[in-house]
Amino acid sequence: xxxxxxxxxxxKKPGASVKVSCKASGYTFTDYYIHWVRQAPGQGLxxxxxxxxxxxxxxxxxxxxxxxxxxxxxxISTAYMELSRLKSxxxxxxxxxxxxxxxxxxxxxxxxxxxxx
Amino acid sequence: IVLTQSPDTLALSPGERATLSCRAxxxxxxxxxxxxxxxxxxxxxxxxxxxxxxxxxxPDRFSGSGSGTDFTLSISRLEPxxxxxxxxxxxxxxxxxxxxxxxxxxx
Numbered sequence: 001x002x003x004x005x006x007x008x009x010x011x012k013k014p015g016a017s018v019k020v021s022c023k024a025s026g027y028t029f030t031d032y033y034i035h036w037v038r039q040a041p042g043q044g045l046x047x048x049x050x051x052x053x054x055x056x057x058x059x060x061x062x063x064x065x066x067x068x069x070x071x072x073x074x075x076i077s078t079a080y081m082e083l084s085r086l087k088s089x090x091x092x093x094x095x096x097x098x099x100x101x102x103x104x105x106x107x108x109x110x111x112x113x114x115x116x117x
Numbered sequence: 118i119v120l121t122q123s124p125d126t127l128a129l130s131p132g133e134r135a136t137l138s139c140r141a142x143x144x145x146x147x148x149x150x151x152x153x154x155x156x157x158x159x160x161x162x163x164x165x166x167x168x169x170x171x172x173x174x175x176p177d178r179f180s181g182s183g184s185g186t187d188f189t190l191s192i193s194r195l196e197p198x199x200x201x202x203x204x205x206x207x208x209x210x211x212x213x214x215x216x217x218x219x220x221x222x223x224x
Contacts, residue, residue, distance in 0.1 A: 044204065044215060045215040047214060059212070061212070102151060103172075104151070104161070105166075107160035
């Protein structure tokens with residue numbers, strides 16, 4: 001069965017960077033895009049960007065341009081999201097999701113990133 | 118494209134019908150309009166894709182409709198497990214946006 005398993009919770013100081021991983025299984029990793037979505041406490045869903053797992057091509061939301069980098073390692077079917085210059089309002093749950101048929105059909109369990117001095 | 122969901126909160130009783138609205142600031146391809154359900158502490162779950170197709174395992178009390186700029190998610194008879202937050206989402210021009218969500222709560 002399809003699974004996306006994310007890395008564990010992180011606590012970072014303002015100005016630092018965080019890198020979250022998303023390991024895929026149960027399907028051909030390079031056949032689909034992986035997207036990253038975040039959710040601040042008590043807030044809605046916010047799209048951050050995607051990676052074409054085959055070509056490595058990426059697209060980011062304007063809000064995160066210059067601060068987010070999404071990569072992948074096809075040898076281990078894993079995507080990564082790195083967010084730099086962290087601020088307190090980057091405290092959120094970060095999700096990866098498999099994109100297919102115009103929607104997210106599978107989601108990771110989420111990774112809580114807390115930014116605090 | 119901005120997606121505006123209404124109402125923000127819908128207070129209903131089990132067994133009642135729920136109608137949720139998602140309005141886009143410009144026309145959206147129906148192929149790229151989806152609805153999700155999210156419960157506290159969980160990742161969102163895909164309900165509807167392509168504006169009207171139910172995802173695998175989704176009960177037929179959930180239905181989606183609409184085109185252009187106006188889309189609707191309907192739940193014919195609310196079950197206790199349906200009380201949650203619902204989001205619409207669109208993908209166009211390589212960019213993706215979510216609506217702000219509608220919370221369906223028990224009256």
